[in-house]
Amino acid sequence: MATPPKIWLSSPHMGGTELQFIKEAFDTNWIAPLGPHVNGFEADLQHFTGVAHAAALSSGTAALHLALILLGVRTGDEVICQSMTFSSSANAIIYQGATPVFVDSEPETWNMSPSLLEQAITERIKNGKKPKAIIPVHLYGMPAKMNEINLIAKEYGIPVVEDAAEALGGQINGKMCGSLGLFGVLSFNGNKIITTSGGGALLSDDGEQIQKARFLATQSRDNAPHYQHSQIGYNYRMSNVLAAIGRGQMQVLKDRIAARRANFERYKKWFGQLTENGFHFEFQCEPQGYFSNRWITCIIINPEKNKGITRETVRLSLEAQNIESRPLWKPMHRQPVFAGSPFFGNGISDQLFENGLCLPSGSNLSGEEQARIFSVLKKIFRKK
Numbered sequence: 001m002a003t004p005p006k007i008w009l010s011s012p013h014m015g016g017t018e019l020q021f022i023k024e025a026f027d028t029n030w031i032a033p034l035g036p037h038v039n040g041f042e043a044d045l046q047h048f049t050g051v052a053h054a055a056a057l058s059s060g061t062a063a064l065h066l067a068l069i070l071l072g073v074r075t076g077d078e079v080i081c082q083s084m085t086f087s088s089s090a091n092a093i094i095y096q097g098a099t100p101v102f103v104d105s106e107p108e109t110w111n112m113s114p115s116l117l118e119q120a121i122t123e124r125i126k127n128g129k130k131p132k133a134i135i136p137v138h139l140y141g142m143p144a145k146m147n148e149i150n151l152i153a154k155e156y157g158i159p160v161v162e163d164a165a166e167a168l169g170g171q172i173n174g175k176m177c178g179s180l181g182l183f184g185v186l187s188f189n190g191n192k193i194i195t196t197s198g199g200g201a202l203l204s205d206d207g208e209q210i211q212k213a214r215f216l217a218t219q220s221r222d223n224a225p226h227y228q229h230s231q232i233g234y235n236y237r238m239s240n241v242l243a244a245i246g247r248g249q250m251q252v253l254k255d256r257i258a259a260r261r262a263n264f265e266r267y268k269k270w271f272g273q274l275t276e277n278g279f280h281f282e283f284q285c286e287p288q289g290y291f292s293n294r295w296i297t298c299i300i301i302n303p304e305k306n307k308g309i310t311r312e313t314v315r316l317s318l319e320a321q322n323i324e325s326r327p328l329w330k331p332m333h334r335q336p337v338f339a340g341s342p343f344f345g346n347g348i349s350d351q352l353f354e355n356g357l358c359l360p361s362g363s364n365l366s367g368e369e370q371a372r373i374f375s376v377l378k379k380i381f382r383k384k
């Protein structure tokens, strides 16, 4: 029997106008890491997020790195980072020669626990070093408890770099993810809710800092007719061709969010039906006033509550049908490369990683693909 076509976890979904924007870049020969589409895309991002300034960059990782440089993070410093995240949030800390201090999650949003954050800050201060920055993450599009985190950050005078790479369109009480810290970081990697095939952005209301980010991102070229440099620069700017894709994607962002949220509701309905067969599932909570873009729908399958069925049972059954799913992100405190970094834990991210599965969540999932996914789930969680 022929293998059925692949269903991806989260694949690019073009809106239709991207090629027109790209054609414009070609017609005007703006094939460079600057140009009208870069400016236009930055304006689109500012308008959407309500943040005053945006710098379009080559990746979300570059945005994180520049934020830490702008905050003066240097060798020997410590930076607090959510443990339950993608490695890039922590890598940027290492790029600066600093040490990540990992903080575990709270059970509702799965993001940085405010109480453990405070504990981490006070203990590191007692240890002789005040952390230089705090990096909370809005995992799978769900905003972290930013009001609580910002209060603690303010009390101790530590700046917040919001890793909103997965959360464009997420909100707390109408305020957009990316606008909730001193700096906001976005990613337009191929698997994100909108994509430029690869790219990112750094957001801030501090125009001077964003201007400085643009300077650093274009090799720190001083104002001179020759190439003159007074500090180390980076090649981190977004190309005008990729920004063209971004402008097209911004036109459909609201539809993409609606489609991802519809995926979540559909999974919730399906798993709700399966609980009638005696099974038990958990989802990421959306607290009162919170709005997730539901970038990826994740499910928690505790084998003790599911007749021994594990998330691996489900992952492998889906894989057998050429359907991609993936365990939840493995926490940073359990990554070999970060062994030895301080960690303030409560067991939550360990449990999430043990039992959590990311389900196919593309905004382009067809009805037929949805039916294939549900038929696999129905076979696993049968009435016995």
Ligand SMILES: *Cc1c(COP(=O)(O)O)cnc(C)c1O
Pocket (backbone or CB within 6 Å): 058, 059, 060, 061, 062, 085, 086, 088, 089, 137, 163, 165, 166, 186, 187, 188, 189, 198, 199, 200
């Ligand atoms: C994707 C992602 C990043 C990195 O973005 P890139 O554009 O791939 O460099 C950073 N943090 C989180 C949480 C992400 O999911």
